[in-house]
Every structure is written in C-alpha cells, then in structure tokens.
Amino acid sequence: MNLEYTTADKEGNLEYPVCPLCGSDRREFLFRLNGPYKIARCAACGVHYLHPRLIESAIRDAYQQSSYYQGGTCGYADTSYNDQERALRATFKRLLNNLSRRGLTGGDVLEVGCGYGYLLDEARTYFDLRVGTDFSGAAAATARATGAEVFVGGIEEVPRDSRFDCVIATQVIEHVYQPLFFVEQLVNHTKSGGHIVLATPDMGGVLRKTMGRRWPSFKVPEHVLYFDSRTLSMLMSRVGLRDVRRLPYPHAFPLGLIAAKFRLRMPPLLARVNVWVPATTVAVYGTVSNG
Numbered sequence: 626m627n628l629e630y631t632t633a634d635k636e637g638n639l640e641y642p643v644c645p646l647c648g649s650d651r652r653e654f655l656f657r658l659n660g661p662y663k664i665a666r667c668a669a670c671g672v673h674y675l676h677p678r679l680i681e682s683a684i685r686d687a688y689q690q691s692s693y694y695q696g697g698t699c700g701y702a703d704t705s706y707n708d709q710e711r712a713l714r715a716t717f718k719r720l721l722n723n724l725s726r727r728g729l730t731g732g733d734v735l736e737v738g739c740g741y742g743y744l745l746d747e748a749r750t751y752f753d754l755r756v757g758t759d760f761s762g763a764a765a766a767t768a769r770a771t772g773a774e775v776f777v778g779g780i781e782e783v784p785r786d787s788r789f790d791c792v793i794a795t796q797v798i799e800h801v802y803q804p805l806f807f808v809e810q811l812v813n814h815t816k817s818g819g820h821i822v823l824a825t826p827d828m829g830g831v832l833r834k835t836m837g838r839r840w841p842s843f844k845v846p847e848h849v850l851y852f853d854s855r856t857l858s859m860l861m862s863r864v865g866l867r868d869v870r871r872l873p874y875p876h877a878f879p880l881g882l883i884a885a886k887f888r889l890r891m892p893p894l895l896a897r898v899n900v901w902v903p904a905t906t907v908a909v910y911g912t913v914s915n916g
C-alpha cells in the first residue's frame with residue numbers, strides 16, 4: 626500500500642535530491658514508478674534512491690496518522706491483521722535467535738521505528754531493558770503495552786545520555802532522508818563495543834531482480850533509499866562502524882498474502898500458514914568502538 630497522499634503530485638511538495646549517501650549528482654534512471662517518481666542509481670557510489678521525492682515535512686505528516694499502519698507498513702492489506710502479526714513475530718523471533726547466536730543480545734536494546742512493538746515483545750527474554758521509538762502515537766501506545774519504554778518520534782526523542790548495547794532498525798533506513806546523519810545518531814546511542822543492526826528490503830535480492838519494477842518494496846513516496854548488501858555495508862563503514870557483517874534475515878509471510886499477489890484463492894486455514902522467503906531483506910550489523 627502506498628501512502629494516500631493527495632498532494633504528492635504538487636510540484637511544490639517535490640524535491641530533486643543529489644545522492645543521499647555520497648552527494649554525487651551523477652545518476653542513471655532504472656525505472657519509472659507511479660506519478661513523477663523514478664528509481665535512480667548513483668553513478669558514484671551505486672546506491673539507489675527515489676528521484677524526485679516528497680519533501681520530508683510532507684511525509685512526516687503522513688507517518689503521524691495512524692492510518693499508515695492500518696494496511697500494515699509492509700502493505701499487506703489483503704491478509705488479515707492477525708496473520709500478518711504472526712508472520713512478523715516469527716520473523717523477529719528468528720532474527721533475535723540469529724543475533725543471540727552471534728553474541729549480540731543481552732543488556733539494553735533500542736529499536737528505532739518499533740511499530741506495534743512485536744520485536745520488542747519477542748525480545749523480552751533476550752534483553753534486560755527494552756526501549757523503542759515510533760512516529761505514530763497509536764503504534765507507540767501499543768508497543769508500550771509490551772512493557773517497553775517507547776518514545777513518540779524518531780531517534781532524537783531518546784534522552785541524549787542513553788546508550789544501549791544493541792540498537793536495531795528494521796525496515797527503517799529505506800525511509801530515511803539523511804542516512805549518514807541517521808546512523809551517526811544511532812552510534813551516539815550505542816555503548817562502546819555495542820552493536821547496530823540494520824535491515825531493509827534487498828535491492829540486490831533475487832526477488833527484486835525477478836520482479837523488476839513490480840517489486841512490492843518499490844513503494845512511493847515513502848521508500849526513498851534502496852540498498853543491497855554492498856551499499857548497506859558501505860553506509861555503516863562510512864560512519865566508522867567496525868567489523869561490518871551480513872546477517873541472515875529470512876522473512877515469514879502468510880501463504881494467503883503470497884496467494885493474493887498471484888490472485889489465487891486460498892482456504893483460510895492454509896492462508897494462515899507462514900512461508901519463509903529468503904532474499905527479500907538484507908541485514909548487516911557493525912560494532913561501535915569509541916576508542
């Protein structure tokens with residue numbers, strides 16, 4: 626589901642950015658999407674970005690409306706809300722398990738863009754203190770019911786002196802207008818020796834390559850950046866993170882959602898079954914060292 630933003634076509638709400646990662650104005654265009662939007666590939670660093678894009682103040686207004694979540698941030702309006710929740714929880718359980726196996730759990734966790742708090746809820750047994758942020762007040766209120774401390778807004782709402790052992794942002798960086806500044810802020814909230822985990826739709830994945838411009842993660846106007854493992858690792862290295870590594874991130878989807886994409890009807894019990902899809906999401910983690 627794309628944001629229902631009726632003024633998106635107005636020229637005054639659009640801007641024509643240089644590469645948000647390296648500042649280059651050299652680009653080639655890969656796809657034309659809806660309306661004025663195109664996917665550009667930076668000729669200097671290789672990251673993909675939306676061009677033009679909605680000005681940031683206009684898109685923040687849209688995020689603060691709880692209706693953004695009604696269809697699910699991932700756009701699964703055609704499956705039941707409960708099935709989506711089950712699939713997301715299964716996805717986050719596996720992520721936490723993968724983090725734990727690498728020694729990245731324990732201590733305090735901050736999740737930026739926590740939505741309804743499914744990850745923070747599943748994280749109870751992995752972390753002592755759980756803190757989140759989300760631009761939607763309604764989502765933050767639900768996330769707070771998991772016992773986590775949740776701030777309404779972005780990373781700037783987290784108290785300046787709060788530092789965490791692990792900072793996680795899944796399906797957030799593709800929305801961010803100033804990615805280097807954003808990750809620097811994450812670093813400022815991470816203890817020395819702590820870790821930052823970023824996950825985002827995989828521009829280099831098989832699904833994207835197979836589906837071309839019909840890839841569901843080409844979502845305008847809200848997705849302004851598109852990473853693969855190389856460009857996502859580059860982003861983290863540029864802000865000084867050490868030992869940047871890829872993390873497996875299989876994603877569960879309700880079978881009914883996949884069937885709906887192909888316009889197939891599915892018996893309700895079968896539609897609830899989770900299917901694990903690899904290569905839809907790329908995830909990397911890096912270590913903060915303030916030495």
Ligand SMILES: [Zn+2]
Binds near residue numbers: 645646648667669671
């Ligand atoms: Zn660039």
